[in-house]
Amino acid sequence: MGFHEVRFPTSLSFGSAGGPVRRTEVVTLANGYEERNSPWAHSRRRYDAGMGVRSLDDVSTLIAFFEARQGQLNGFRWKDWADYKSCLPSEDVSAGDQEIGVGDGATLRFSLCKVYASGSESYLRPISKPVDQTVRVAVDGAEQPGAAFAVDSVAGAIVFLLPPAEGAVVTAGFEFDVPVRFETDQIVTSVSSFQAGDVPDVPVLEVRV
Known part of the structure; x- marks a missing residue:
């Protein structure tokens, strides 16, 4: 997988939603007790980049960044505004x-x-x-x-x-960034729906580098 040492526009990531995700396997036994195990040593963060889009200019910036990364093909840096410092x-x-x-x-x-x-x-x-x-x-x-x-x-x-x-x-x-990639190869936008308050759904997923 390719990785571009470029940061997603912070003006768009500032309004995004997301955070760490864990994977836990839970098995409930016949006696009601549970056995829990995690195959992941580290959490994996997931965000929605579309939440920070507020104008048609933002949409244009998002699409340009998406196209330059060729969708899911190349990773990039992401500033998690809730957790970016030591x-x-x-x-x-x-x-x-x-x-x-x-x-x-x-x-x-x-x-x-x-x-x-x-x-x-x-x-x-x-x-x-x-x-x-x-x-x-x-x-x-x-x-x-x-x-x-x-x-x-x-x-x-x-x-x-x-x-x-x-x-x-x-x-x-x-300070630090999160290495991520787009979790989709498609961005769906509509000028009319955007003006009505809708924002594009743009999932972003942390990658191991």
Whole structure:
């Protein structure tokens, strides 16, 4: 599958609806108890891009983007306005937001991730599409200058020029996009129905990259 490192217009994604989807297999036993299992290690997000379309100019922008991706053929970046930072939406990104590894004196590359915690349970989500200019990095609490590392914004990783010392905690803060594709090869629009308040149904689905 192809992937275009371009972001869906944020003016359209701002009004979209969607979020994470899990897959859980539930088997009810004869005694009424359940056995539950999930074949997915990670959730998969789904959105409706049509919800952000407010004018005929928006429709034109949407169709141009759709055609350039050739429908479902090529993936693209999506800004999830409800979850696009390593911190809370109301906070500013800081270099200490997320722990991404511990130095061993040799490793240069550290993959980005975000932890979702509730009570004693947590989920670690890999982040594959950081927004390059927003990434901040710290080693043992000391923020690193931009010259000390590079950002792999295609695969979601930090690459140090020199390896962090053994036992040094590496943290990072960042904004990020979700890798997605259109979940349809057709966009149906009508000028008359749009003026009456209808919007096109444009499903978008997260992809593994």
